[in-house]
Amino acid sequence: xxxxxxxxxxxxxxxxxxxxxxxxxxxxxxxxxxxxxxxxxxxxxxxxxxxxxxxxxxxxxxxxxxxxxxxxxxxxxxxxxxxxxxxxxxxxxxxxxxxxxxxxxxxxxxxxxxxxxxxxxxxxxxxxxxxxxxx
Numbered sequence: 001x002x003x004x005x006x007x008x009x010x011x012x013x014x015x016x017x018x019x020x021x022x023x024x025x026x027x028x029x030x031x032x033x034x035x036x037x038x039x040x041x042x043x044x045x046x047x048x049x050x051x052x053x054x055x056x057x058x059x060x061x062x063x064x065x066x067x068x069x070x071x072x073x074x075x076x077x078x079x080x081x082x083x084x085x086x087x088x089x090x091x092x093x094x095x096x097x098x099x100x101x102x103x104x105x106x107x108x109x110x111x112x113x114x115x116x117x118x119x120x121x122x123x124x125x126x127x128x129x130x131x132x133x134x135x
Contacts, residue, residue, distance in 0.1 A: 023031070
């Protein structure tokens with residue numbers, strides 16, 4: 001049997017005393033098992049954290065895809081409504097232009113009902129001084 005001596009520090013209240021603690025094979029195996037369990041607990045906790053990160057990343061990506069889908073739907077709806085508004089605005093402009101043209105036509109005198117002004121007679125241009133005279 002192998003025996004190991006391990007020094008443990010124990011507090012007695014008035015100071016610290018060191019007492020050697022002897023490990024037999026059974027105690028040594030118990031300490032190794034405790035250390036092994038602690039390491040295994042650490043590895044399990046790490047695996048759990050990595051799984052949680054992966055799940056969180058997947059959830060965030062899913063949420064991002066959902067938000068992108070909502071944004072695309074909203075953009076399509078916005079474009080449709082914008083087109084509707086622009087169409088209504090164009091219709092209103094055409095109506096206003098037609099009304100304005102009708103008002104302008106009503107203000108102008110009707111050429112068929114009003115007497116036409118007499119044309120100004122055109123005078124013949126005088127012949128130049130050096131022109132031939134008739135005999």
